[in-house]
Amino acid sequence: MSETLEALRQGFALALTLPNLGWAFVGVTLGTAVGVLPGIGPALTVALLLPVTFTLDPTSAFIMFGGIYYGAMYGGSTTSILINAPGETASIITAIDGHMMARQGRGAAALTTAAIGSFVAGTLATLALTFTAPALASFALHFGPAEYFALTILAFTAVAVLLGSSVMRGLLSLFMGLALGLIGIDQLTGDARFSFGIPQLLDGIDVMVLVIGLFAVGETLYQAWRHGRDELHAITLHDFTGMSREEWRRSWKPWLRGAAIGFPLGVLPCGGSVIPTFVSYMTERRLSDHPEQFGHGAIEGVAGPEAANNAAAAGVLVPLLTLGVPSSATAAVLLTAFQQYGLQPGPLLFEARPDLVWTLIASLYIGNVMLLVLNLPLAGVWARVMLVPRPLLFGGILVLASVGAYSLNRSMLDLVLLYSVGAVGCAMRVWDVPLVPAVLGLILGPLSEQQFRRAVAIAGGDLTVFVTRPITVTLLAVAAFVLAGPWLLRRWTMVR
Amino acid sequence: MRRAAVSLLLGVLVAGWAAPAPAAAQPVFPHLRLIAPAAPGGGWDQTARVIQQVLLSSKLARTVSVENIPGAAGTIGLARFVSAEQGNGDTLMASGLIMLGAIATYRSALTLGDVTPIARITGEYEILVVPTASPFQTLDDFLVAFKADPESISWGGGSAGGTDQILAGLVADAVGIDPGRVNYIAFSGGGESMSAILGGQVSVGINGLAEFAPQIESGIVRVLAISSGERLPGLEAPTLREQGVDVELENWRSLVAPPGVRAADRARLEALVGAMVRSPEWKEVLARYRWNDRYLAGPAFVRFVDDEEARVQAILHQLGTTRGEAVTLTNAGPYPLFVLAGLALTAAAAALSAWRRSRRAVATAGGPGWRAVGLIAAGIAIDVLLVERAGFVIASSVLFWLTARAFDAGHPLRDAFFAVGVSFGAYGLFARLLELPLPQGVLAGWL
Numbered sequence: 001m002s003e004t005l006e007a008l009r010q011g012f013a014l015a016l017t018l019p020n021l022g023w024a025f026v027g028v029t030l031g032t033a034v035g036v037l038p039g040i041g042p043a044l045t046v047a048l049l050l051p052v053t054f055t056l057d058p059t060s061a062f063i064m065f066g067g068i069y070y071g072a073m074y075g076g077s078t079t080s081i082l083i084n085a086p087g088e089t090a091s092i093i094t095a096i097d098g099h100m101m102a103r104q105g106r107g108a109a110a111l112t113t114a115a116i117g118s119f120v121a122g123t124l125a126t127l128a129l130t131f132t133a134p135a136l137a138s139f140a141l142h143f144g145p146a147e148y149f150a151l152t153i154l155a156f157t158a159v160a161v162l163l164g165s166s167v168m169r170g171l172l173s174l175f176m177g178l179a180l181g182l183i184g185i186d187q188l189t190g191d192a193r194f195s196f197g198i199p200q201l202l203d204g205i206d207v208m209v210l211v212i213g214l215f216a217v218g219e220t221l222y223q224a225w226r227h228g229r230d231e232l233h234a235i236t237l238h239d240f241t242g243m244s245r246e247e248w249r250r251s252w253k254p255w256l257r258g259a260a261i262g263f264p265l266g267v268l269p270c271g272g273s274v275i276p277t278f279v280s281y282m283t284e285r286r287l288s289d290h291p292e293q294f295g296h297g298a299i300e301g302v303a304g305p306e307a308a309n310n311a312a313a314a315g316v317l318v319p320l321l322t323l324g325v326p327s328s329a330t331a332a333v334l335l336t337a338f339q340q341y342g343l344q345p346g347p348l349l350f351e352a353r354p355d356l357v358w359t360l361i362a363s364l365y366i367g368n369v370m371l372l373v374l375n376l377p378l379a380g381v382w383a384r385v386m387l388v389p390r391p392l393l394f395g396g397i398l399v400l401a402s403v404g405a406y407s408l409n410r411s412m413l414d415l416v417l418l419y420s421v422g423a424v425g426c427a428m429r430v431w432d433v434p435l436v437p438a439v440l441g442l443i444l445g446p447l448s449e450q451q452f453r454r455a456v457a458i459a460g461g462d463l464t465v466f467v468t469r470p471i472t473v474t475l476l477a478v479a480a481f482v483l484a485g486p487w488l489l490r491r492w493t494m495v496r
Numbered sequence: 497m498r499r500a501a502v503s504l505l506l507g508v509l510v511a512g513w514a515a516p517a518p519a520a521a522q523p524v525f526p527h528l529r530l531i532a533p534a535a536p537g538g539g540w541d542q543t544a545r546v547i548q549q550v551l552l553s554s555k556l557a558r559t560v561s562v563e564n565i566p567g568a569a570g571t572i573g574l575a576r577f578v579s580a581e582q583g584n585g586d587t588l589m590a591s592g593l594i595m596l597g598a599i600a601t602y603r604s605a606l607t608l609g610d611v612t613p614i615a616r617i618t619g620e621y622e623i624l625v626v627p628t629a630s631p632f633q634t635l636d637d638f639l640v641a642f643k644a645d646p647e648s649i650s651w652g653g654g655s656a657g658g659t660d661q662i663l664a665g666l667v668a669d670a671v672g673i674d675p676g677r678v679n680y681i682a683f684s685g686g687g688e689s690m691s692a693i694l695g696g697q698v699s700v701g702i703n704g705l706a707e708f709a710p711q712i713e714s715g716i717v718r719v720l721a722i723s724s725g726e727r728l729p730g731l732e733a734p735t736l737r738e739q740g741v742d743v744e745l746e747n748w749r750s751l752v753a754p755p756g757v758r759a760a761d762r763a764r765l766e767a768l769v770g771a772m773v774r775s776p777e778w779k780e781v782l783a784r785y786r787w788n789d790r791y792l793a794g795p796a797f798v799r800f801v802d803d804e805e806a807r808v809q810a811i812l813h814q815l816g817t818t819r820g821e822a823v824t825l826t827n828a829g830p831y832p833l834f835v836l837a838g839l840a841l842t843a844a845a846a847a848l849s850a851w852r853r854s855r856r857a858v859a860t861a862g863g864p865g866w867r868a869v870g871l872i873a874a875g876i877a878i879d880v881l882l883v884e885r886a887g888f889v890i891a892s893s894v895l896f897w898l899t900a901r902a903f904d905a906g907h908p909l910r911d912a913f914f915a916v917g918v919s920f921g922a923y924g925l926f927a928r929l930l931e932l933p934l935p936q937g938v939l940a941g942w943l
Binding site: 048054176186192199225319336342398406419450454 | 933
């Protein structure tokens with residue numbers, strides 16, 4: 001413990017200089033600015049900004065990385081909250097309550113709780129990374145396909161709290177997502193599934209196309225549909241300064257829980273930082289005293305998932321640094337970047353180059369602080385986006401959505417899909433079908449199916465693999481409890 | 497958004513200021529575009545970005561941009577490269593053995609024969625690896641178990657039809673077991689398969705040597721065999737061949753130019769790649785990423801690709817990945833059928849309840865906004881039709897303006913002004929600052 005502290009102190013000593021703080025600030029600014037753009041996720045953001053760091057010495061470069069990385073992870077939530085267009089998959093859940101808050105003039109509060117939550121969870125997770133990384137990483141190796149399958153099932157239970165007003169319509173949305181997830185190459189066999197002979201469909205439907213289409217384009221079309229039907233109520237911003245005392249009181253627990261959920265799940269290479277946000281949202285709603293507010297601007301629904309998202313970002317670094325295993329696309333980009341500076345992630349890293357590792361970890365702390373320094377004052381400024389006249393706002397949203405979708409793969413098909421999905425999203429709003437289950441289905445469906453089949457294939461076709469492995473059984477039991485628990489509890493109290 | 501643009505500009509200015517001044521004397525390649533047919537973080541993305549950096553730091557090129565066209569293990573990028581880059585003499589694409597596998601597996605209509613070969617540049621050996629706790633001490637132990645009950649042995653590695661599976665097939669074939677009986681577990685990402693191997697989730701793992709070097713060094717895994725011809729210096733790993741399995745395989749990577757480039761351009765690109773592989777910066781990169789120097793250009797490279805293509809096709813055919821069956825309703829497994837049935841049922845139920853409600857409900861006051869939706873639909877249709885013909889800026893301006901018209905009765909001129917401004921801004925941000933190309937269309941000369 002004391003050795004770790006000493007090493008960390010030396011890392012800070014190397015990292016904490018005035019120019020380095022400047023680089024951290026530049027990194028956070030760039031990361032946030034590019035991460036904000038729809039369709040440009042953290043992996044691409046980091047890849048695009050890497051050349052900027054090539055000319056720096058390793059220490060400054062790591063400082064800037066720390067900033068870029070956390071900035072990119074955070075940036076996506078801004079558009080999510082303000083214009084209902086998540087910048088990346090990890091901020092989809094944020095859009096539900098975050099955007100409702102923005103519509104009620106509480107955009108600044110939503111952005112603030114996201115920023116502080118990101119900071120708190122990011123820092124806690126970095127602390128956990130500092131002290132528990134090796135132990136956690138070897139525990140994560142116990143996770144095989146069977147465990148990951150159970151984990152996706154646990155994440156699926158989040159659907160229960162996302163179904164909206166009617167179970168039937170919620171399930172319809174979920175099955176739409178699952179059906180879209182069928183499209184594309186079967187990862188295990190290489191067979192083309194439901195791709196109708198269109199090569200661009202071989203890799204399936206990009207989650208970002210579905211998300212931007214359903215949320216941004218769908219919302220625009222829906223507003224047009226309602227245009228002239230209900231009187232326009234101008235949005236009044238309640239404040240530009242952030243959160244009220246009440247909102248602080250409701251936020252701090254979700255931040256801590258978000259960190260506790262996000263970090264360990266981030267360590268596991270499964271679905272990046274999306275699954276933690278789903279699990280966090282579900283947890284917050286289950287634990288809340290006023291679950292009816294969820295979906296209508298509950299601040300816990302922003303605080304928890306945003307914290308989980310950033311904690312997962314730190315968790316991803318655990319297998320990367322201690323085992324050399326890149327568990328997400330962003331981590332793979334980071335791996336290349338680290339090698340650039342002679343830092344070879346792997347089991348020997350902490351012994352071979354302690355100077356670089358500890359500088360990097362110190363940089364993460366600094367990047368996190370800078371994230372707060374940059375984004376707290378900006379929250380009030382961003383919140384004013386809601387004051388842009390609606391015609392211009394919606395025009396801008398459509399242009400940004402189209403450019404985001406097109407530049408994902410530079411494919412016209414994605415653009416056509418984007419608008420088709422947008423039309424469906426509008427229809428879903430008209431008929432009161434919830435949107436998020438569809439996204440959840442598209443993300444989790446393929447993951448779940450693949451892990452299930454891998455587990456069965458490894459076991460030689462033996463299905464008991466799901467009930468004989470302790471971690472699998474535990475996860476499945478938790479999932480069952482989450483689904484049936486509230487109902488059982490009600491029955492029990494009624495009997496008494 | 498403006499704030500984002502300003503801060504980004506600031507960052508780029510800072511970066512430009514920090515960059516060293518370009519060399520004066522050397523003849524430099526003015527602008528090179530590198531296509532990575534993979535997503536950021538993928539193998540070819542890494543190759544392309546490393547080349548970008550070497551060309552810039554060795555001052556062989558003034559500017560180098562990397563563009564990602566991900567999809568289907570590179571075959572989407574290949575198709576796009578052939579159709580959209582025809583004759584472009586300043587463009588290279590990363591390719592290699594994995595693309596040959598993907599071409600066969602996904603029955604791509606285009607092959608590496610449809611592009612202009614430039615050179616093979618790197619190679620990486622493959623290893624058969626187990627965690628230290630595995631019961632298999634040697635390749636022999638493993639092969640005995642495999643031959644006794646082939647299906648009980650799971651081989652973990654990268655995506656279906658990739659180098660890892662090719663090696664599994666070659667090994668099985670060489671020891672006299674039908675490759676069709678290999679229980680190969682394809683993982684989607686490098687990280688996923690690595691953790692499955694390290695955690696002992698599969699009987700044996702196949703992976704590139706370079707990615708596993710740190711784990712080998714630390715002794716948490718044991719290399720059963722390496723796919724090189726000779727033992728490598730500094731690595732205690734026996735080759736497949738010396739253990740009686742007559743297989744050699746190297747995951748090579750190459751650079752290709754678009755079809756139809758002029759002879760002068762081709763020579764220029766070949767000279768650029770030739771100069772790059774001779775540079776000290778490149779040697780340093782090879783050592784750092786543990787890549788083998790496999791520079792091979794000209795007719796010898798073309799012959800090499802032909803030979804590899806034949807070998808890969810043959811083994812993948814035996815492995816059964818080239819069946820490339822198009823799965824449709826008739827041959828889908830239980831899971832797709834479950835999902836589609838669920839979709840049909842819930843859709844029917846939801847439609848029924850909506851119909852019941854609509855009969856009961858009183859018509860809401862005021863009709864839906866058909867005019868507004870119509871205007872936006874027109875904008876979208878024009879955008880889709882025009883974006884690749886007239887260019888992004890024009891198509892987006894029309895889309896913006898019509899959308900604004902849908903919500904606004906008062907300010908057509910103001911809206912037009914903003915439409916053009918926002919479209920130009922978005923173009924500048926994505927295409928210029930971030931180098932994510934957008935169609936230029938008829939404005940190509942001005943942008």
